[in-house]
Amino acid sequence: MSGTKIKGLDLTTIREEFPVLDQQVNGKPLVYFDNAATTQKPKAVIDSLVSYYSSYNANIHRGIHTLAEKATAAFESTREAIRAFINASSTEEIIFTKGTTESINLVAATWGKENIQKGDEIVVSGLEHHSNMVPWQILATDKGATVKIIPVNENGELILGELENLITSKTKLIAINHVSNALGTINPIAEVIKIAHSKNVKVLIDGAQAVSHLDIDVQKLDADFYAFSGHKMYGPTGIGILYGKKALLEAMPPYQGGGEMIKEVTYATCSFNELPYKFEAGTPNIADAIALKASVDFINRFGKPAIREVENQLLEYATQKLSAIPGLTIKGTAKEKVSVISFVIEGIHHQDLGILLDQEGIAVRTGHHCTQPLMGHFGITGTARASFAVYNTFEEIDRLEAGIKKAVKMLK
Amino acid sequence: MSTAEKTVKEIQNQIVEEFSYFDEWDEKYAYLIELGKKLEILDPSHKTEEKKIKGCQSQVWLNSYLKDDKIFYQADSDAVIVKGLVSLLVRVFSGHPPAEVAQADINFIDEIGLKQHLSPTRSNGLVSMLKQMKLDAVAYQALLQSKQ
Secondary structure, eight states: OOHHHHTTTHHHHHHTTTTSSSEEEETOEEEEBTTTTTTEEEEEEEHHHHHHIIOOOOOSSSSSSSHHHHHHHHHHHHHHHHHHTTSOGGGEEEEESSSSSHHHHHHHHHHHHHOTTOEEEEEETTOGGGGGTTTHHHHHHHHHHHEEEEEOTTTOBBBGGGHHHHOOOOOEEEEEEETTTTBBOOHHHHHHHHHHHHHTOOEEEOOOTTTTSSSHHHHHOOOOOEEEESSSTSSSSEEEEEEEEEHHHHHHEEEEESSEEEEEEEESOEEEOOEEEEEEEEOOOOHHHHHHHHHHHHHHHHHHHHHHHHHHHHHHHHHHHHSSTTTTEOOOOOBBSSSSEEEEETBHHHHHHHHHHHHEEEEEEEOOOOOOHHHHTOOSSSEEEEEETTOHHHHHHHHHHHHHHHHHHHOO | OOGGGGGGHHHHHHHHHHHHHOOOOOHHHHHHHHHHHSSOOOOOOOOSSSTTOOOOOEEEEEEEEEETEEEEEEEESSOOOOOOHHHHHHHHHHTHEEEEEEEEOOOOHHHHOGGGSSSSOOOSHHHHHHHHHHHHHHHHHHHHHOOO
């Protein structure tokens, strides 16, 4: 695809921005198709990390010296960039966390603590990652509440018609992913939110798999909470975001106690800081938060519709190539999906396939993708999953196709 | 199996020699796959939850027994490459006094260039299986000592 341009994106130069892609693995040029697990990082993100540590490392917010002010300004400018990125109405609604998992656990531990009572119901979808399932199971066990599941059809799409029946007067929250990590299905979250709100139910969206592909407008969606991670959007690991509506966040108790989150402390009591700091106890992950802005800038340079156009072409090409391999079945054939292909091959264990592809320098993910209940629904223990990002190419998909064919030949 | 008279160390050396004939990775893996497919079938009565060693991606079942004061292993896996590696471990450890197995160092996997499959990050149950093989040997060793 050298020199190819899609919607004005020069894919050759984009690849050059990712140093990690330029290497041999097991003697072959690396093909990185594990982007749904984590994307690679452009040089701008890496440079941002290095620049912070080498020129203005300082603790933020309370320092009056120059470096502290510089670091604080950079940290807060990411918060503003993220606000704009998801169109939140205020930076007070943008909480820095370790990642999606912590964002969800924060809501379970604070909003859940205040709002879930004995006998209440939490609805999650059958497509959830364990990180948007287990925190609710823990909360439900703790409170004597129950977790109900929105069923999934054979294509890996939610059976939305069932949702209205699932919601009762006891339902307090729906927690659902925007995009399924295991299958790539894009869920109709706008509709889910509309249905939920008509019944006075709050909605948390796990946006981990959506943020690098789809434009997010939390106000238009009217999402109550929206959680995502930096590392799946070309940014660093260890930094994530929780968006919450201001009124909800204000009413929630703090998550952790410590520095930064307080206004005043006496030996007897304390008062809590304002949003968003109330939820950011202790020294935050300053470096990764700062570098996250570089990943937002990277995505904004092209715009997500252009990125998605590239990814869709890769998805279409790969779907066509892989479907033609005898015995191969794609799991997750939703009408609306992102650039993820999850598949099984008759008579072949996904782990064997993954090991042999790795020998060819091709990185895919194999296993249950932290969605054991969903795998159970399909009657399988796992799949192999190839997921594409903006820097991937058609030639790499040809290598995957050849790699699978070779592996099948060896294993059969 | 004629390996019964050989020590654990000698069998490992023999495996290292066998693998030294392979120049390409695919020859090596094709051999592992062949070993996996040829592994003696584990009686279904041993494929129980109790004998299952759960990995994140693949499972291994392990059975061991004592015969003429020597320990023998039988095993199975749902993934064939893991099964090939399992087959090598069964070959190395079976037919020896439990004390020898309990104290044996395993170095052949490293030497034949398949060390990555034994790293704790590979969630395939192999590390747990190796540990379980040694634990069984220790248990049988204690049993034999108590009889003396």
